Amino acid sequence: MNNEYSTLTFETDLNHYSVTGGSTGITSARVSYIFDLRGPCMSVDTACSSSLVAIYQAILVLKAGDCNMAVCGGVNALLTPSAFIQLSRARMLSRTGQCQAFSARADGYARGEGCGIVLLKRLSDAIKDGDNIWATIVTGTNQDGRTVSPMTAPSGEQQRQLLKTVYEKAGIDPREIDYIEAHGTGTVAGDPVEVKSLGMFFTDPHIQKKKKRYIGSVKTNIGHLESAAGVAGLIKVLLMMKNNKFVKTLFADELHPDIDFQKFGFVIPTDLNDWDRKRKLACVNSFAFGGTNCHVVLSSYTEITTEIEKGHVSKQPLMFCFSGQDQKDHFQVRKAVIATSLEELANKLKRVNMLETSYKPKRLIFVFGGMGIAWMGMCKELMSQFQVFKGKIQEIDSYLNEYVTWSLYEQLLDDYNVEDTMFGPIATFACQVALVALWKHLGIKPDCVLGQSIGEVAASHIAGVWSLSEAVKIIFHRTVVLAKATGGKMLLIRNKPVEKLEMMLTKYEGRANIGLYYSPQSCVISGDTDAVDQIEKDLLTTSTDEKHGITLHTLRLQTAFHSHHTDNAKQEIQRKLVGMQGDSSDIELISTVSGKRAQEEDFSTPHYWGTNIRDPVQFGKAVGNAAKEKSFNIFVEIGPKPVLDSCINDLFTEDNIAVVPSMKRNSELNCLLEAAGKMYEHGLNITWNVLYDRPQRNTEYPKYRFCRNKHLYVSEDLRQQLMGIQPKTNLHPFFEDS
Structure with a gap:
């Protein structure tokens, strides 16, 4: 009916903002622009x-x-x-x-x-x-x-x-x-x-x-x-x-x-x-x-709703998010709580600390774990809860039928022994691919991916280098050739400068080497059993000051991966994959062979998968290069067990890093919900309704008190006129010009 805002600017104040600032047709268009609405738009x-x-x-x-x-x-x-x-x-x-x-x-x-x-x-x-x-x-x-x-x-x-x-x-x-x-x-x-x-x-x-x-x-x-x-x-x-x-x-x-x-x-x-x-x-x-x-x-409109009674306990954990809903803006201060009853929710909220998200742009990095992270019974809970997870496992199973007589899906349901060298690596790969499918279903997509050892197979598939059927072929042949490799030992060492370990290893040249670099303070030594045993003995018998804080852990694996014990496997995998040629990646992909961003030939040739088996894993270097200084980096661990959290403090000193595991032993659904909650708290928006069989109604809550700063522009001449002062004479109408 009126267009008073456009009159707030005098002719002397006209500039390049005046047209868009004062046009009624732009009013509705500006709403579409701010909220990126792309349907019909009009001012009436x-x-x-x-x-x-x-x-x-x-x-x-x-x-x-x-x-x-x-x-x-x-x-x-x-x-x-x-x-x-x-x-x-x-x-x-x-x-x-x-x-x-x-x-x-x-x-x-x-x-x-x-x-x-x-x-x-x-x-x-x-x-x-x-x-x-x-x-x-x-x-x-x-x-x-x-x-x-x-x-x-x-x-x-x-x-x-x-x-x-x-x-x-x-x-x-x-x-x-x-x-x-x-x-x-x-x-x-x-x-x-x-x-x-x-x-x-x-x-x-x-x-x-x-x-x-x-x-x-x-x-x-x-x-x-x-x-x-x-x-x-x-x-x-x-x-x-x-x-x-x-x-x-x-x-x-x-x-x-x-x-x-x-x-x-x-x-x-x-x-x-x-x-x-x-x-x-x-x-x-x-x-x-x-x-x-x-x-x-x-x-x-009346709909049937179910009120939760005070003493009711849910059969499964439920997610409660504060500071945002699917239909509302998500604010900077957020909290997500998991509870199975109103009492548990109330108790958690009593001691809750609200987390203010970083204003830096969010960078989401998927990290795919390596060997030895599978556990018996994994994937069963998520397969029973989410059709998208179960469907991806079954899809991998259908491609795997070309190479094996057993069913991946059935063996996961039957708690098959994951230490079986022909089952564990393939099950880990399938779990990783299915987890990514589930995260994408929840609206979470990575900006960058990297994998440790066998994790690179799933990572390269997610990045678009290989189709799922091609990735299944790679993981199958990789598993076969490594199942034949035997002998040797792998020792995880924490809280010991890697530089000093490299000096110790010079006298074991050709018999032991660092197979996996986690951080400047953590690594895995791989090599002949007697050589690794001697290194372990040397570390335990050093002076008290030298061995203070050191932790040693022997990995339960059938061979010393990423050492000379996998030389034959390197040659064989290259023969098995001859003729395969991958595509360029759709998203940023970091190589743990080089520790750097993938080059043109990385991941897409049989030669690369040979080096993936034999060369040391530059995991720490790759993780460091995946993070960006001007971003808030969220590392999401993709796999049955987390591996990154133990070394993250050795890699980064800044406060722009968060690590979120996707799955933990015997805690699949809880861990997934906690991970979704942590990502939400750190500024990512989750499609919450896909967690449940039917859409959930949002609960009403008290309104927010916003900072009400005024941004209305009124020209100085008009401001004076509204006060009754003539702009050119600066005189109030009650006073005469002398």
Whole structure:
């Protein structure tokens, strides 16, 4: 109805922002730009019916399938006196400064300001998405044309025609309407015409039973919001439905003498009254002084909900997230809690520490573990809980059938021995690929991937170098050739400078070497059994100061991987994979053979997989190169057991690192939920509803108190004029120029 914001800039202040800052057409476009909304977008101006006409248009767009959700409503801001002057001269505004709808004292309307926005979806989509549904809605609109004169006069004929069209089209019985939210501006001409039109429709001779129904107007409470007036009335009705109350309409102590409320069966609520009916129906009128009319019918929506009783304990852990929902903004301060009962949730919240996420851009790195991380019974819980995880295991099983007679899926269900050299590595690979499929299902996708030893097979597949069938071929032949390799020993050493170990190993040249570099303080020595035993003995017999804090752990593996014991396996894998050629990676891929970002030939040739078997694993170097200094780096461990957490503090001293395991022994679902919660707390957004069989409704919570900084620009010349000072003379109109 008005475009006051564009007048806040004087001609002397015009610049390249003025066009986009003051155009009404850009107003809606700016919302689409900020939220990256790509469907139909428009600004609607039909004066006082604008917001309901916008909702009418949105419903048409939704029905046409042009979008799946619509954001619409209205806003009215009173920024300059110009519109007040024009409306006063037109004798539309109230001298008392009040909208006294339906009152004998009605003398015009009082301008109000505010904003009302609603989200619209097709009902089927809202149910599927687990949305909090307030009501269902039907709308209609028409125009007075030249049925009355002047054009600013209301047309009772067209108002009745609109009502007839809306109710007949929607198949709604007008007798079912409990409440009418009238346009009700408090103007001398408007209120009698509107109420008479409503009364003639709702007491039509074809409708036998006369029903008492409430009629009111929100304008008596908050003023006339003009372009936002319709949505203000709509939101009022929604709130009344939710709270099962009819709210009071003000100034109704002395009713308008030209309106026969008793004849039409209308009652104005002058106090707070109960709205006890289970299925509630109400309607909203919104008319414009140019003749564009809009009518809305709202029906309350009731769904079956399950209340959680105080003593109830869930059979499985549930995720509770604070500071964000699928349908709301996710804020910087977040917390995710896992609990199986209300008592457990309350206890955890008592000692909770809210984590403020880093403002740095998030970098998500998937780290695929290596040998020795499988455990008996792994994958069973996730296969039973998530079809996407189970489906990926079965898909790998179907490709594996070309090479083996046993079923990967069945052996995982049967708790098959993961120490079987032909089963453990393949099961680890399958677990890793299925975990990534599950994370992607939850909306988590990596920016970078890297793998340790056999983990590079799954990592290269996820990066797009190999198809799943090709990756299965690689992991199968890699497993076969290494199953033939025997002899030797591997020793994990922590808290000992790797440089000193390398010096110790010079006298064992050709017999032992560092097979895996975890960090500057941790590594794995691989080689002949007697050589590794002697190294272990030397470390244990060194001076107390030298061996302080050192931990030694013998790895239970059938051979010394990444040593001369795998020379033959290196040659054989290259022969088995001859002719295979991978694609370039889709995402950043780090090689643990070089410790650097993958080059063109890395991962995609048989030669690479030979070096993958034989060469030392530069795991620590690769992890270090995967992180970016200007990002907050989130390492997600992909595999049956975590391996990175033990050495992360040796690799990084900055506070821009987080490590999240995807799976732990005998704690698959709990670990997954905890990992999702940690990622959420660190600033990633999870598609929570896929965790459950059916969409979960979001729980209401208290509103946030935001920092309310003002950003409204008003030119200095206009600021002075609004204060009554002439811009060019700097004189107040009460003072003469001397």
